[in-house]
Amino acid sequence: MYVHVNGTRLYFDVEGAGLVPDGPAMRAKPTLILLHGGPGADHSIFKPAFSALSDVVQIVYLDHRGCGRSSDGERDSWNLAQWGDDVKGLCDALGIEKPIIYGASFGGFVAQAYATRHPGHAAKLILTSTAAKIDFPAIYAAFERIGGPQARAIAQAYWSSPSSESRAAYFKYCLPLYRARPADTPDAPSRMIARSDVALWFNGPANEQGRMDFRAGLARVTRPVLVLAGDRDPIMPMAFSETLVECLPDGLVRFERFPDCGHGVVPDEPERAFRLIREFILAE
Template identity: 70%
Template sequence: MFVEVNGARLFVDIEGSSLVVDGPAMRGKPTLVLLHGGPGFDHSGFKPTFSQLSDIAQIVYVDHRGSGRSIGDDPATWNLAQWGDDVKGLCDALGIAKPIVYGVSFGGFVAQSFATRHPDHLSRLILTSTAAKVDFPTIFAAFERLGGPAARAAAEAYWLGPSAETRARYFEVCLPLYRRHPGDPAAFKRAIIRNDVAIWFNGPHNEQGRMDFRADLARITCPVLVLAGEMDPITPIAFSETIAQSLTNSAVQFERFDDCGHGVIGDHPERAMDLIRRFIEAVV
């Protein structure tokens, strides 16, 4: 379905009920809002893995403005302040109070924007394979360690000069290095990808290079779960260490994953999903 939010039409899918029968009463479940990576990708990468959590939470999948199936094609609105406010607007439109927000990669940027701009609105926050501040030389060095000079060159070419050509080469050479174990080859085919949004946002000369949530993370007071892979080249684990250190007013649970790349769940699904489940179940 589509929901009108801040002048955009966001594609939303909802899995599971918010109220369940519990003997003589109806028991409410928390709502888990999932923010996908990208930018320009869609929510399909969460399916079917996150469906297993529908017994303990109502799950809201959403494509960010300008991404996937959502409509919001004015580049002037492709910015983290707007994407963060869209999460608040979506929750308001759907009547969601105190959601648990999960952000992975770029979705983690959006989650930090939402949580720092609207810190009283969420109950818990999960940040996976993301960054409060991006350091591109660290990324280039990580790709070189995993893929040699060719991977570094492809990474530098795209991130320092985002274009359709450099992005195609980056997908060919660098994307296979994101994970330690091969993923489902059909998953990439299922995704709707808007390369223009990524080219607009990515790189040190665009908003990705300017963003810095480190000081603002102190505004967040809810519990936060941080998940990161030791072998992640695009959001190296040092980025997550910085996030954990910056959350000075939150109860932070920082979980490292050995021999694990970007997104964590693709390489270590059982441990990652168990941690997420336990974190959700702790909601009072």
């Protein structure tokens, strides 16, 4: 399905009813909006795993502008402020009130942009394997720790100066290191609409990824936040989440570490991840 938001046509999909029969009444389920990683990936990375939550939430899958099935918009609009505003605009267009926002990796950057630009709009935030500020040398060191000198060299070649050639090598040698365990959905990458152009526009120290810094802005968050991070994540090392947690207001954040888990945590330990997410969603 498509909706026009902030001058651009965005693709979204919906799983589950928002109103369900509950005895003599109809009960409203909260809406969970899933923000995918990348940029340049799409919402398919969440399917079918996140269907496990469809009994307690209505799920909205979104492709960010410039990603997946969504339109590009102007290239200058490929920035975190716009992507964050698109989340608010999607809610306005669809009549979604008090959403729960789940942002993974780059989607976590978008979630932070949305939350700091529109404080109080969300009911809750879930930030998984993400960062308030990128430390590229820490990423290179993490790849070396997990994959050895070759992994460090290939990661550094891409992230320090993104290009089509360095990205191809990165996908071949470094992307498999994101997970601590073999993938149980080997067809998932082939189902994804991958967009290198938006990634090359955003990634690296010289682009917005290198300039972004939500550390001060996170003090404006007023809603509960669940932070999930894996200690074997080479692209968003655990220290990134620790810094993020330190910047959030006291009393609002719950931080859950996942030993021997890689990027996104859900692929490596779905049972625990979904249990924690479910508890957080249902908590008063």
